[in-house]
Amino acid sequence: xxxxxxxxxxxxxxxxxxxxxxxxxxxxxxxxxxxxxxxxxxxxxxxxxxxxxxxxxxxxxxxxxxxxxxxxxxxxxxxxxxxxxxxxxxxxxxxxxxxxxxxxxxxxxxxxxxxxxxxxxxxxxxxxxxxxxxxxxxxxxxxxxxxxxxxxxxxxxxxxxxxxxxxxxxxxxxxxxxxxxxxxxxxxxxxxxxxxxxxxxxxxxxxxxxxxxxxxxxxxxxxxxxxxxxxxxxxxxxxxxxxxxxxxxxxxxxxxxxxxxxxxxxxxxxxxxxxxxxxxxxxxxxxxxxxxxxxxxxxxxxxxxxxxxxxxxxxxxxxxxxxxxxxxxxxxxxxxxxxxxxxxxxxxxxxxxxxxxxxxxxxxxxxxxxxxxxxxxxxxxxx
Numbered sequence: 001x002x003x004x005x006x007x008x009x010x011x012x013x014x015x016x017x018x019x020x021x022x023x024x025x026x027x028x029x030x031x032x033x034x035x036x037x038x039x040x041x042x043x044x045x046x047x048x049x050x051x052x053x054x055x056x057x058x059x060x061x062x063x064x065x066x067x068x069x070x071x072x073x074x075x076x077x078x079x080x081x082x083x084x085x086x087x088x089x090x091x092x093x094x095x096x097x098x099x100x101x102x103x104x105x106x107x108x109x110x111x112x113x114x115x116x117x118x119x120x121x122x123x124x125x126x127x128x129x130x131x132x133x134x135x136x137x138x139x140x141x142x143x144x145x146x147x148x149x150x151x152x153x154x155x156x157x158x159x160x161x162x163x164x165x166x167x168x169x170x171x172x173x174x175x176x177x178x179x180x181x182x183x184x185x186x187x188x189x190x191x192x193x194x195x196x197x198x199x200x201x202x203x204x205x206x207x208x209x210x211x212x213x214x215x216x217x218x219x220x221x222x223x224x225x226x227x228x229x230x231x232x233x234x235x236x237x238x239x240x241x242x243x244x245x246x247x248x249x250x251x252x253x254x255x256x257x258x259x260x261x262x263x264x265x266x267x268x269x270x271x272x273x274x275x276x277x278x279x280x281x282x283x284x285x286x287x288x289x290x291x292x293x294x295x296x297x298x299x300x301x302x303x304x305x306x307x308x309x310x311x312x313x314x315x316x317x318x319x320x321x322x323x324x325x326x327x328x329x330x331x332x333x334x335x336x337x338x339x340x341x342x343x344x345x346x347x348x349x350x351x352x353x354x355x356x357x358x359x360x361x362x363x364x365x366x367x368x369x370x371x372x373x374x375x376x377x378x379x380x381x382x383x
Contacts, residue, residue: 001201001244001278002062002157003306003339007383008329008375009061011308012368013249013281014161014203015348016055016066017361022047023119026071026353030120044069045145052149058365059372061156062342064203065146069138072118072352073205077125077168080135081187084125084169095254096215097261105258114255118352125169131183133190143198159247160195162188164206165233178229185237192237196245203247204234204277207347210252213263224271231274238276247308248277251347252288255358256315265292269299277305283346284309285320285328293328296335306339307332310346311374312367317359319366325374330381338382343375 002009018026022043028035051066070076078084093099094114099106142160150158165184174180195202209230213223238246250272252262265272265282272280283289293309301307311328312320325343332341349364350357359367 001247001306004341005339007379008333008338008341008343009156010059010343010368010371010375011062011157011159012055012060012064012345013251013314013348014064014067014159014205015070015350016051016068016364017350017357018066018068018353019047019050020355022068023353023355027119030071030075041141045148048145049149052146053153054365055368056153056155058368059375060368062159062201063150063153063155063157064159064161065142065149067161067348067350069142069145070353071120072122073163073167074122074125074169077163079138080133080191081131081168081184082134083127083129083131083173085128086123087126087170095257095261098215098254098257098259101260102258109257112356113358114352118354122352127169127171127173127180129173131180131187133187135191136194139191139194143194143200146200147198157201158199159201159203160198161203161205161249162191162195164204164208164230165237166206166208166230177226178232181229181233182236185233189237189239192241196241201245201247202241203249203281204238204275205249206230206234207251207253209250209271210263210268213268214252214261227268227271231271235274235276242278243276244278244304246277247279247281248272248275249281249308251283254315255347259286259288259315262288265289266295269295273302273305279306279308279342281308281344282310283313284332285311285313285346286315289346290328293331293335296332301336301340306342307336308342308344311343312345312371314345314347314349314359317363319363319370320374322370322373322377325371326377326381329374329378333378333382343371343378345371
């Protein structure tokens with residue numbers, strides 16, 4: 001993992017808006033309509049090339065494929081893991097406490113955003129048999145597309161996101177949740193290892209850890225016990241992979257919302273640091289979490305670890321001023337060391353394939369450019 005040894009490096013969380021013509025092909029595939037398989041594969045490849053080039057041109061140092069070939073978590077899981085089938089009945093409610101507090105807002109929001117704006121209905125998966133990995137071909141294709149896109153582009157490092165064991169669906173087969181999550185971790189290890197073997201960093205995407213504390217009806221003690229099991233499952237999946245090849249990303253899932261039930265970082269930071277990762281990516285730019293840099297005044301970052309705080313947010317179309325971004329970077333650098341800070345984003349900008357992303361695609365690139373300028377300003381201040 002490249003460190004900020006001479007300057008502040010920039011990255012983001014992974015998902016980026018997909019082009020409309022790719023969304024059209026993706027929608028046809030998901031809904032069972034006729035589509036050209038070869039044209040679909042070629043368009044995913046060219047979309048990866050386009051988004052990687054735009055990242056580099058916008059000043060991003062640590063690049064990824066923008067998840068251009070992945071419609072979202074649930075479809076991705078169904079393609080990569082055996083032992084799952086579509087769930088029956090209504091989709092489980094999301095963000096229960098938030099929705100209860102602001103029902104009118106969320107009725108409007110879910111009709112036009114997140115899962116409600118996806119190109120096809122999102123059906124959560126249910127585990128009904130032994131879990132195994134079957135995504136070798138799809139994973140190899142993702143890796144090949146990203147390698148091709150990187151040719152001729154200057155970059156410091158490359159990462160590829162993969163889902164955490166806790167984000168793949170509901171268990172109806174294994175005797176215990178612990179047994180289930182460990183089985184998923186073993187299966188996902190194949191993907192984590194393939195990404196690292198390709199020469200990339202693997203990013204474990206896990207908004208489900210914070211969701212547990214923010215929205216669960218469990219007691220505080222039960223939440224921590226469950227979280228410990230989540231951590232064990234992630235680390236089980238990462239077994240044998242050097243920590244310096246791993247980034248761990250957690251967030252709060254809601255792109256635009258009141259967010260009053262988000263669990264404070266101070267309540268989970270000790271759990272976060274138990275993940276066998278070399279860097280930790282988390283929300284730090286939006287108005288619910290910007291103050292949480294103070295956590296690192298009392299929490300010591302373990303030796304050899306790095307932070308990727310969000311210095312731009314996915315929850316607003318306002319483009320952050322470079323001077324504010326530099327200030328955000330410098331706060332962390334002065335607390336944990338300049339070499340241990342990489343500038344990042346709060347979350348992805350299109351976790352689901354949708355025609356209507358919360359942050360407009362043109363604004364995403366402007367945010368990246370502002371982050372790059374902010375990193376240059378911070379570098380001049382810190383070196």
